[in-house]
Amino acid sequence: MIDIAATIKDVAKYTGLSIATISKYINGGNVLEKNKILIEEAIKVLDFKVNEIARGLKTNKSMTIGVLIPSLENIFITSIISHIESILIQSGYSTIICDCKENRKLEQEKTEFLLSKMVDGIITMPYSNNGEHIKRVLEKNIPVVLLDRPLKDVNCDVVLVDNLNASYNAIEQLIIRGHKRIGIICGSKDVYTSQERLKGYLRVHEDYSIEIDPELIKYGDYQIDSGYRLLNELLDMESRPTAIYVTNYEMTLGAIMAINERGVSIPDELSIIGFDNIQMAKIVKPTLSIVVQPMQQIGETAANIMLKRLKGDMSNYPSMFRLKTEVLIRDSITSIV
Amino acid sequence: MIDIAATIKDVAKYTGLSIATISKYINGGNVLEKNKILIEEAIKVLDFKVNEIARGLKTNKSMTIGVLIPSLENIFITSIISHIESILIQSGYSTIICDCKENRKLEQEKTEFLLSKMVDGIITMPYSNNGEHIKRVLEKNIPVVLLDRPLKDVNCDVVLVDNLNASYNAIEQLIIRGHKRIGIICGSKDVYTSQERLKGYLRVHEDYSIEIDPELIKYGDYQIDSGYRLLNELLDMESRPTAIYVTNYEMTLGAIMAINERGVSIPDELSIIGFDNIQMAKIVKPTLSIVVQPMQQIGETAANIMLKRLKGDMSNYPSMFRLKTEVLIRDSITSIV
DNA sequence: TTGTAGGCGTTATCAA
DNA sequence: TTGATAACGCCTACAA
Secondary structure: OOOOOHHHHHHHHOOOOOOOHHHHHHOOOOOOOHHEEEEEEHHHOOOOOHHHHHHHHHHHHOOOEEEEOOOOOOHHHHHHHHHHHHHHOOOOEEEEEOOOOOOHHHHHHHHHHHHHHOEEEEEOOOOOOOOOHHHHHOOOOEEEEOOOOOOOOOOEEEEOOOHHHHHHHHHHHOOOOOOOEEEEEOOOOOOHHHHHHHHHHHHHHOOOOOOOHHHEEEEEEOOOOHHHHHHHHHHHHOOOEEEEEEEEHHHHHHHHHHHHHHOOOOOOOEEEEOOOOHEEEEEHHOOOEEOOOOHHHHHHHHHHHHHHHOOOOOOOOOOEEOOOOOEEEOOOOOOOO | OOOOOOOOHHHHHOOOOOEEEEEEEEHOOOOOOHHHHHHHHHHHHHHOOHHHHHHHHHOOOOOOOEEEEEEOHHHHHHHHHHHHHHHHHHHHOOOEEOOOOHHHHHHHHHHHHHOOOOOOOOEEEEEEEEHHHHHHHHOOOEEEEEEEEOOOOOOOEEEEOOHHHEEEEHHHHHHHOOOEEEEEEOOOOHHHHHHHHHHHHHHHHOOOOOOOOOHEEEEOOOOHHHHHHHHHHHHHOOOOOOOEEEEHHHHHHHHHHHHHHHOOOOOOOOOEEEEEHHHHHHHHHOOOEEEOOOHHHHHHHHHHHHHHOOOOOOOOOOOEEEEEEEEEEOOOOOOOO
């Protein structure tokens, strides 16, 4: 039983060569062919693995990237992370994932935690609107990539989607089907994505010269309950909307629950467009039209820009990647006569 | 702009004390009150943080736990991870998450990767049935906790659910409602959880002296497609089952898609019980009865046993925690006349 | 091509 | 209580 990991020293001893030579070989240097064979043998026999911790101390790199997110119980986020990890590991980086559980204080603390772990960079989907914790990271010259939304006064790379046109395109599908009273269930007023998604709603109405009833604009908090509550509010209006657009996944879930509960007939009584999660869209009856975000592209873009910064390439800094969404039309919307 | 992190040396310089004293203080040693104040001040002013990498080199602990899973795009898994992380971070451990994307080779490689990162322990939901990679870890005296299923010939702590009785209880609910022809959509024959879930099905039939039609037992692969396909197969039988039990989340999704597509009336034509994911169960129409696994408890139990082993407490090694599931009865099942 | 030696930031031993 | 000093495992000039 090997219970103490072999070190370069052990390999040196085994081969009769010096530590320096082994180290050089490991890092791609040239050694005599016969020594190469010898070293390889020693490595195999001793089951030697470079101690990344020790290496990190010397190189001042931990080869780990911190990934700080508001929740791990969100398929949109974990899917992005999965793609981030795939890219990073190819370059030898590991990812330390910290979930701040939608809590500002935890977000703070976990940032410090990541710093103490000497991460080489941080990729984060910010929860708090206040970017002070990120500024501290940037001050230490540690690259940061923001996901999903930018942060006021924080100057760094950001990868997000074109939320405005995501909404624009979704609502447009309703408008060209004759809808004029379209309800929208937004997130909180102070959340960036929520603001953008509302802007798209407003702009497309303007472009088609459709008047907006402010009553049709509801503000929630991106949680299931608010989707449920606001969908009900919209249905309780004297002059009901003929279509409703729900601007995130959780609220879409809530909205569907309300619809099922009330027995509203989709799409005859009401057309509806939701957000994210293709699987969910397939199992509801009738199948749901949704806005889909390019999770893989988001993750890969974020990982790649991070890798670029890590290599010291600061060209086009800070960059903003504004990826395109897609509207999937299914059976939950129909034309109005 | 601070772009070089302060070290103990800097704190020593600032305070006029020695490195050793600062180190001792940091690690909870005693120093004179006035020095304590001075050190605190220096730490604050210099924004000093212990370099965990260097500490790790010295203490031979990385204070990180590897978490190796088959997929990050699975809410059941990520939810467990979230709870694991919550517990571990309280003890100063960070978690390096590796997703092997349901690929044996990757599972191998990522295990080696975690080893090279000098993780202090590994918590894994194994993908491969072959536990060789885990044995290698155990040989190095690195504690391992298995999630969801044990591994043949691998002797270590494991946290799973009582899959057998999960099925038993679910099927029992159907039996007491008069069902006698109950279909089951299993996972692959060589997957532990799948075997156990089938055993429960068999045992409850036996206990109620109900004969089993082998045709009613279908084997899939825990993926959406097989749920879809096998549900259709069951419905195409000459003598249809009156109820169907689907033994994991993905296959439940597929089954629902098939049901919707064929316009089968639930629960009148068919009663159905699915697996996992409460949210999903709420948005389908009618609401779905499901078996729910205690994700939080699984995560916390795994993290705690790991912490215990890390402290060197090997009492009751290896332990197996067999947690209880719950059957949630909703509108998708009914009594037979 | 190979080896010697110094240092990365910390901890821990042993004197003072 | 405090301090000098030797590791920890690795990398990297620089010398041989």
